[in-house]
Amino acid sequence: MQTVKMVVTGPFNAGKTSFIGAVSEIPVVRTERKISDDTRAVKDSTTVAMDFGRITVDQDLVLYLFGTPGQKRFDFMWEILSEGMLGFVVLVDSARPETFREARSILDTFRGYSNTPFIVAANKQDDEDAWPPDDLRIAMSLDENVRVLPCVSGDKNSVKSILVQLLEVILEYLPEESAAKSIK
Template identity: 35%
Template sequence: MAEHVILFTGPMGAGKTTAIQSLSEIEVVRTEANNSERHIVDKATTTVALDYGEILVGAQEKVRLYGIPGQRRFNFMWTILKKRAKGMVLLVNSDSPDPIGEMIFFLEEFRVLYDRGGVVIGVTRADVMPGPTLAEIYDALERTNPGLVIPVFTVDPRVRNQMQNLLLTLVVNIEMRAAFGVPTVARSV
């Protein structure tokens, strides 16, 4: 059975835990604690180590879903979790003060995952408050990471089929790059 390890990254409150819950076919392992930074994101709990779920794609492909804590103070978990990952779903909440800055930060922090397999970006909470347009996001990507091909979608992490489309786009991208021998430039982890 083929296996993919996919990392869900992004800032606190972007919907990583919810996305994994929407996708997983097993009970999700969650490491939630009370949110001590409610002044930044007003939610009761936050991930402090990881979230874990699994989904089968077809009969022969298992996708392991790992969610990171979004707070930078837990970045030691980022280092651990990105070692095995083949690709990344980067979720960015449209209603944050600087969604493009957060996207660029996480893309740089986890760039090795683009080099290793692929990245797809999901813009969440676009229905709550207008944020940057997809054109503005693509412009920022081209300015900061010229030549990278990264699909960008607006998604609701609570909607399973939207998250499946995002995940399948990433899995297909990883498999196509592997099948066609697209060279990767792995940076040190």
């Protein structure tokens, strides 16, 4: 049985848990704790270790989705979770510009861990205060070649679309040698 893995990261309360929950075939395995600091104003519990979702591709292949803890004090987990990933999604709460800088910082950190492809998902596009993806790109100082996509993490089709597009980006970056090997 071969397993492949993608990581969903982003700031606290960006919607990572619901993103994975939207497509996982198993109830997302969550490790949540009651929040004891001032972030309680945003939500009552948060992911301290990771979210874990699974999609069975076929008899021989399984895709795992890992969600990173959003709070900075758990960033020691990020590197462990990023090991061996195919690529990653940076989920950003488009309606909370105060988190854009942190999202950019998380993106840079993950780029430092591994040179794997990624996309940025502008989440909560159903919120009337959400910044459009193009504006988010400029606010986060992202290059034009970075895909910044609209997302609603509770919506299965939206999440599917993000993951498919991440795979497209991964395919673009796949070395020719690897492509040739798979054809053989």
